[in-house]
Amino acid sequence: MTAYLANLATLVAIFGILAATLNFVVGFAGIFSVAHAVFFGLGAYAGAQVALQLFPDALLACLVAAIVAGGLSLCLALPALRVRGEYFVAASLGLQMMATTLFSEAKAFTGGIGGLVAIPRPTVAGVEVGVLPLALAALALILFLTARLQRGAFGRTLQSIRDAESAAEALGKNVAAAKTLAVAFACAGAGIGGALFALHLSFVNVESFTMDQSVLVMAMVIIGGTGTLWGPLIGAILLLSLPSGLAFLPFIPATEVGAVQQIVYGLAMTLLMIFRPAGLVGDLSKGRATA
Amino acid sequence: MTGPLIARRALLGTALAAPFIRPSFAQGSDPYVIGTLFPMSGPNGEYGKLFTDGAALAIEHARADGTLRRPMRIQAEDTQALPQQGVIGMNKLVNVDRAHYVLVGFTAVSKAVAPVGDRAKTVMVNGGAVGPDLAGLSPYFWNVIPLAHLETQAFLPFLIRRNLKRIALVYVDDPLGDAILGLLRTELPKVGGELAGTFSIPRTAQQFGPVAARVRQARPDAVYVASFGAQQAQIIKGLRDNGISQPLIGYSALSISSVTSIPEAEGVIFTSQKFDYTGGSEITRRFATDFKARHNADPGTYNANYYNATRLFALLARELERENAAVNGDSLRATLLRVREFDLVGGKGTFDDQGNMSAEIQVNEIRGGRVVPIA
Numbered sequence: 001m002t003a004y005l006a007n008l009a010t011l012v013a014i015f016g017i018l019a020a021t022l023n024f025v026v027g028f029a030g031i032f033s034v035a036h037a038v039f040f041g042l043g044a045y046a047g048a049q050v051a052l053q054l055f056p057d058a059l060l061a062c063l064v065a066a067i068v069a070g071g072l073s074l075c076l077a078l079p080a081l082r083v084r085g086e087y088f089v090a091a092s093l094g095l096q097m098m099a100t101t102l103f104s105e106a107k108a109f110t111g112g113i114g115g116l117v118a119i120p121r122p123t124v125a126g127v128e129v130g131v132l133p134l135a136l137a138a139l140a141l142i143l144f145l146t147a148r149l150q151r152g153a154f155g156r157t158l159q160s161i162r163d164a165e166s167a168a169e170a171l172g173k174n175v176a177a178a179k180t181l182a183v184a185f186a187c188a189g190a191g192i193g194g195a196l197f198a199l200h201l202s203f204v205n206v207e208s209f210t211m212d213q214s215v216l217v218m219a220m221v222i223i224g225g226t227g228t229l230w231g232p233l234i235g236a237i238l239l240l241s242l243p244s245g246l247a248f249l250p251f252i253p254a255t256e257v258g259a260v261q262q263i264v265y266g267l268a269m270t271l272l273m274i275f276r277p278a279g280l281v282g283d284l285s286k287g288r289a290t291a
Numbered sequence: 292m293t294g295p296l297i298a299r300r301a302l303l304g305t306a307l308a309a310p311f312i313r314p315s316f317a318q319g320s321d322p323y324v325i326g327t328l329f330p331m332s333g334p335n336g337e338y339g340k341l342f343t344d345g346a347a348l349a350i351e352h353a354r355a356d357g358t359l360r361r362p363m364r365i366q367a368e369d370t371q372a373l374p375q376q377g378v379i380g381m382n383k384l385v386n387v388d389r390a391h392y393v394l395v396g397f398t399a400v401s402k403a404v405a406p407v408g409d410r411a412k413t414v415m416v417n418g419g420a421v422g423p424d425l426a427g428l429s430p431y432f433w434n435v436i437p438l439a440h441l442e443t444q445a446f447l448p449f450l451i452r453r454n455l456k457r458i459a460l461v462y463v464d465d466p467l468g469d470a471i472l473g474l475l476r477t478e479l480p481k482v483g484g485e486l487a488g489t490f491s492i493p494r495t496a497q498q499f500g501p502v503a504a505r506v507r508q509a510r511p512d513a514v515y516v517a518s519f520g521a522q523q524a525q526i527i528k529g530l531r532d533n534g535i536s537q538p539l540i541g542y543s544a545l546s547i548s549s550v551t552s553i554p555e556a557e558g559v560i561f562t563s564q565k566f567d568y569t570g571g572s573e574i575t576r577r578f579a580t581d582f583k584a585r586h587n588a589d590p591g592t593y594n595a596n597y598y599n600a601t602r603l604f605a606l607l608a609r610e611l612e613r614e615n616a617a618v619n620g621d622s623l624r625a626t627l628l629r630v631r632e633f634d635l636v637g638g639k640g641t642f643d644d645q646g647n648m649s650a651e652i653q654v655n656e657i658r659g660g661r662v663v664p665i666a
Contacts, residue, residue, distance in 0.1 A: 001386060004383050008382075011379065114402075201375070202406040203406065204374075257331050257369050258332030
């Protein structure tokens with residue numbers, strides 16, 4: 001049981017990183033990206049290649065993953081500078097679809113649909129370590145940085161851009177630089193999550209970095225509470241542990257297990273959004289429809 | 292804190308903990324846990340039921356025959372055919388349910404769970420995915436289905452005899468498609484055939500009009516469809532709707548009902564393991580008869596494969612019970628490598644050092660929604 005819970009906790013920590021970093025651009029900067037899985041994937045492939053081609057040092061893999069994902073975040077930042085709202089959602093959707101195809105086709109880097117197998121277990125300074133402590137440390141670091149940035153001048157600039165971009169620009173805020181930095185930070189964090197994911201699973205392929213994954217991470221942010229520090233983590237815990245918990249129900253017939261789980265899972269999510277529309281940690285006064 | 296609030300929280304806590312509380316069994320009557328990692332929901336959910344039906348019948352037969360001293364039970368985990376869900380499910384099967392043996396399907400899930408099973412020394416058996424890259428994933432990862440390239444290799448003499456020499460290949464750009472492409476490129480010319488054209492399609496593609504137009508230009512004698520799941524029916528329909536009248540051919544993935552039930556699939560020819568349900572061995576006939584009685588339908592290839600996978604466990608565990616040896620990954624593997632040949636549905640199944648089964652291949656045709664062996 002301990003090993004099972006440790007595995008689940010590792011995935012929760014990795015998806016907590018993803019949700020927290022997505023929340024940084026969605027909740028604080030108002031950039032609604034549905035392409036977060038792209039940077040998760042870039043980090044995963046970069047980290048996996050470091051482990052396969054060089055040596056499986058977790059810190060090096062995370063560093064390379066952060067640089068690759070953060071560097072390529074310009075692909076997301078450039079449209080974010082030109083369009084807003086639903087137009088940006090459409091632009092990021094295009095990026096997600098393009099990246100999924102590239103992940104399938106760039107076989108030398110990604111292994112194509114077959115993916116990369118036999119990724120060695122991670123080490124730190126030559127000693128083999130589990131991914132759980134690394135993922136928890138990375139999650140803590142990202143939450144700490146998020147809290148610091150949120151409370152500082154940079155965070156206030158982002159929130160002013162989110163609430164009234166034109167007003168922020170009129171007040172002399174460098175909107176382009178702030179948005180670019182926010183996206184780079186979030187994507188680099190997603191890249192670290194991806195590297196840890198690859199090292200944890202020892203296998204990665206494109207099926208883990210599709211639109212569905214981006215939507216799942218967005219759901220974690222919304223259900224937990226957009227623009228809050230702890231909400232995305234709560235959302236990650238809920239969305240990963242609920243289906244896992246349902247798997248323990250002993251009375252579901254083997255051939256119906258999937259359907260019953262999906263119905264219960266969907267119902268729980270719907271009820272949650274009816275009664276807590278601003279998310280579990282979000283402001284209760286927000287999100288409700290007014291007559 | 293008020294009384295009702297405490298009571299409500301206590302009730303909530305109990306409800307949350309309830310799924311994790313398990314009854315304890317005496318060791319001697321503990322069932323053997325056969326874990327299944329199949330897609331039970333989502334677009335590939337159709338396969339999960341096919342796989343499970345085969346395994347469930349094998350358990351019923353083993354119980355009726357008294358093959359084992361201890362009962363077997365299925366512990367199902369839904370993977371949705373996704374690697375991440377597969378790893379979560381495999382960890383649960385290995386660490387919580389203490390599965391003795393795990394049945395898996397789908398290439399990406401198989402690859403993702405193989406390291407987990409390898410570390411836990413738990414035997415994993417694939418009876419559904421046919422990607423050649425599944426061979427040798429782990430000493431504990433076995434295949435009870437001939438991998439796709441072996442099926443295609445055995446198909447070639449039949450095609451030449453039928454004068455289907457110019458083959459156009461419509462294939463999914465993945466290891467399975469690549470393997471079939473590579474084999475047709477090298478082996479088809481050796482038997483006097485020719486690859487008339489190759490048309491790669493994305494796994495998620497649903498419109499095949501443009502592909503059909505290019506296939507028509509290639510003027511093939513037959514079109515080989517190398518895909519899987521619901522997409523196969525869309526390809527077949529797309530090709531037929533766009534004027535492709537040549538025979539459509541493929542491999543065992545075409546045996547699912549979403550393909551066989553569409554009118555456009557009439558006459559589709561494909562390979563599978565050899566299963567002679569009327570004149571075959573007693574085991575084969577019993578499987579076919581009981582399956583039909585239970586499900587009111589003829590068994591398909593996947594039903595038989597997962598029946599065989601589960602029956603293989605029963606046969607191996609019986610050997611170990613006779614020796615009063617523990618049933619675990621190492622002892623199961625040692626017994627497999629010692630015995631090598633087993634009486635399974637379809638005939639003798641022989642395993643190589645990597646745990647890959649070789650079996651006779653037959654050629655089938657879809658006629659009136661049914662799969663009819665023709666060679």
